[in-house]
Amino acid sequence: MGKPNDLVQGTLDLLILRTLANQPKHGWAIAKRIQQISKEVLQVQQGSLYPALHRLEQQGWITAKWAESETGRQAKFYRLTSHGRKQLERETANWKRLSGAINLVVSEA
Amino acid sequence: MGKPNDLVQGTLDLLILRTLANQPKHGWAIAKRIQQISKEVLQVQQGSLYPALHRLEQQGWITAKWAESETGRQAKFYRLTSHGRKQLERETANWKRLSGAINLVVSEA
DNA sequence: CAGGATACCTTGACTATCTACACATCATTG
DNA sequence: CAATGATGTGTAGATAGTCAAGGTATCCTG
Numbered sequence: 001m002g003k004p005n006d007l008v009q010g011t012l013d014l015l016i017l018r019t020l021a022n023q024p025k026h027g028w029a030i031a032k033r034i035q036q037i038s039k040e041v042l043q044v045q046q047g048s049l050y051p052a053l054h055r056l057e058q059q060g061w062i063t064a065k066w067a068e069s070e071t072g073r074q075a076k077f078y079r080l081t082s083h084g085r086k087q088l089e090r091e092t093a094n095w096k097r098l099s100g101a102i103n104l105v106v107s108e109a
Numbered sequence: 110m111g112k113p114n115d116l117v118q119g120t121l122d123l124l125i126l127r128t129l130a131n132q133p134k135h136g137w138a139i140a141k142r143i144q145q146i147s148k149e150v151l152q153v154q155q156g157s158l159y160p161a162l163h164r165l166e167q168q169g170w171i172t173a174k175w176a177e178s179e180t181g182r183q184a185k186f187y188r189l190t191s192h193g194r195k196q197l198e199r200e201t202a203n204w205k206r207l208s209g210a211i212n213l214v215v216s217e218a
Numbered sequence: 219c220a221g222g223a224t225a226c227c228t229t230g231a232c233t234a235t236c237t238a239c240a241c242a243t244c245a246t247t248g
Numbered sequence: 249c250a251a252t253g254a255t256g257t258g259t260a261g262a263t264a265g266t267c268a269a270g271g272t273a274t275c276c277t278g
Contacts, residue, residue, distance in 0.1 A: 004235055005236090007207075007235075008119060009117075010118050012234080026257090027256075028255060037213055037217050038211070038213050041206060046257085046258080050259085051234085051258095051259090052234085052235090054258095098151070099212075101150035101151050102117060102151070102204070104148070105124050105127055105128065106123070106127055106201060108131075115266095116265095116266075118235095119265075136225075137225050137226080154266075155225095156227095156267060157266050161266095163227095178224085180225090181275080183274090184224090185225085220277100221276105221277090221278090222276090223276080226271100228272105230267100230268090231266105232268105234264095237262085238260085239258100240260105241258080241259105243254105247252080247253100
């Protein structure tokens with residue numbers, strides 16, 4: 001596999017959903033935005049991104065529509081559904097729960 | 110596989126190393142301690158624990174020795190090596206880097 | 219003597235991610 | 249005008265970490 005250097009496994013869905021929460025974006029823009037906001041720490045590979053998007057679409061958490069991008073090219077825009085919004089809440093809560101627990105252990109007395 | 114409900118994938122090594130940093134422990138005690146410190150949030154399954162311990166041993170980050178446990182039974186005690194201590198530092202730093210980056214995205218304006 | 223806790227471990231399956239490709243369009247540059 | 253790099257979509261194969269479920273054995277308690 002090549003263990004994830006640039007990603008914490010299991011958090012990609014959360015990152016994508018969160019990135020789409022503000023406004024619909026195409027895949028390329030999603031990856032760029034995650035990278036930018038995380039200050040270049042998180043790098044989403046295409047081989048991770050597109051399977052993830054298809055997965056999320058199949059779950060009904062996002063929908064896709066072809067449209068014109070900012071640069072005037074055809075691109076697939078993904079939008080969060082209401083189900084997706086709930087899933088985002090669940091995943092956010094779960095992340096806080098787990099990362100908090102790990103931090104407890106890491107900073108253990 | 111069943112995606113990890115009780116663990117964030119890739120953090121088990123960190124958790125184990127950190128738990129061993131204070132004092133040597135046997136496998137069972139490691140799992141119990143992680144569970145206890147994380148307030149029952151993190152559950153380390155045995156099918157995850159023992160392969161991880163063998164992995165860490167092979168990497169030279171921990172060493173194993175048979176000894177008598179608190180309950181008077183034979184148990185394999187794992188101890189952190191100096192290499193393991195360095196690895197713990199690396200993994201701790203990496204965890205902070207990545208979890209911090211994720212938190213940036215999650216709390217994105 | 220049955221049952222539960224302690225303690226070790228393995229096997230098989232699954233899934234997320236990675237690396238590496240393949241394809242296409244557009245803008246810039248030599 | 250050809251090459252290059254950025255944008256944009258996607259797939260194929262490999263790998264590793266985790267889980268579920270099992271096995272073995274000892275000790276203590278009722």
